[in-house]
Amino acid sequence: MPARTLVALALTLVAGAAVGGSAATPASAVDSARFDDPQPNAYFPLVPGTVSRYRGHEDGERFRERVVVTHRTKVIQGVTTTVVRDVVRRADGSVDERTHDWYAADDAGNVWYFGERTATYDEHGDVESREGSWRAGVDGAVAGMVMPADPRPTAAYRQEYLRGEAEDQAWIVQRHVSTRVPHGRVHDAVRSLEWSRLEKDVVSEKVYGPGLGIVRERDLSGGDEVFTLVSVSRP
Template sequence: MFATTLATSVAAAILVVAASAGPSAAPAPAPQGFAHPQANGWFPLEPGTTVVLRGTDDGVHFRERVRVTDHTRVIEGVRTRVVRDVLRRADGSLAERTTDFYAADDAGNVWYFGENTATYLPNGHLDSREGTWLAGRDGARPGIIMKAHPKATDAYRQELYPGHAEDQAWTVGFKATLRTPLRRFHHVLRSFEWTRLEPGVVSAKYYAEGIGVVREQDVAGGNEQFVVVAVHRR
């Protein structure tokens, strides 16, 4: 009960912050700052890794498959890692397909350089490509998806394409234990994430070292929730 009340209080505080401009986007290092990328345990980019999650949103059941590929793409002089994220409904129909572009810098911070995303109707027809962006195009700027050494009270922009992609994050701290259908995780990083483009919605995300996101759930303004069920490595 206390944890629920605390989460609600924190979410309310975030909503106040979200109503303002929020933190500015940190300037990404020059391309040479990515010459010797350091691995980030909280957001690993090891090719061949696949994380499978299942969850619900508005009563609809989904299965999500996130795969770190062998492919790269150079964006603004930086060689980024290509990550495929595919979301399917319980009946197997495609709900969303996203290609994300990430890069770790020499300090171990992981930067988000853009995404190509598309949502689909149950009949298979394309619904929207809203949210697609690429750093350096139309004023879009990269953001930090995960800091090298995250600590409580860290706040930062994860992406910045005004009016289209404006995700932000606030590191809350660490949770000693988190149970999932896959297994029990210890010393899990917890953050609250939101966007000004969806007023009132705040999501809590839990990151386990060596895997990344193992659980996420709306704590205000929505009822979406996902949890890890499998991790495959090449």
């Protein structure tokens, strides 16, 4: 399906979510009993010690990103989550954004997102904003699904929810994708469209590779951000 058609469909779904009450508010929190025997997810691996490096650009500025699946855990709503550290640096090496994300796979292999602690920085190293930070169970925030165990078109799901702060959603649009990134050729990938009710004009495409996670992301509408996977080192 052409990108323009996908964007149009995604914007239609966003409009529906903005109007429909059922899409705007999650039904309930996750059940911690579903995380007693977590199973791995091929498209969102959480192997401690894995380091993924990306490069990208936005608004004419170049960035480098380093994502580390740490050995640290954090218990949220009775679920032991894995702490993933994500640092984005400008071309001069200064930190643009630093985030700690909290993920957990359930017994079926679905990966859930339990929140993030994030901060953006100015060129002097001072914190500009902590907007977007949230944790499931606090102030009405609810965990969301970041990757289903068996992602298939046309699965759609909420990735995070804190009203007015974190409302990302995703839609699986294609399987068995082949793509080339600086890391190399990736086969049998999954492609999704992702958006937020808080930024209705922005639609992003993400491609997830088996055993790799995100290998490419780019804005299709409302922005020009692009990031691609450069390398992966495993423990």
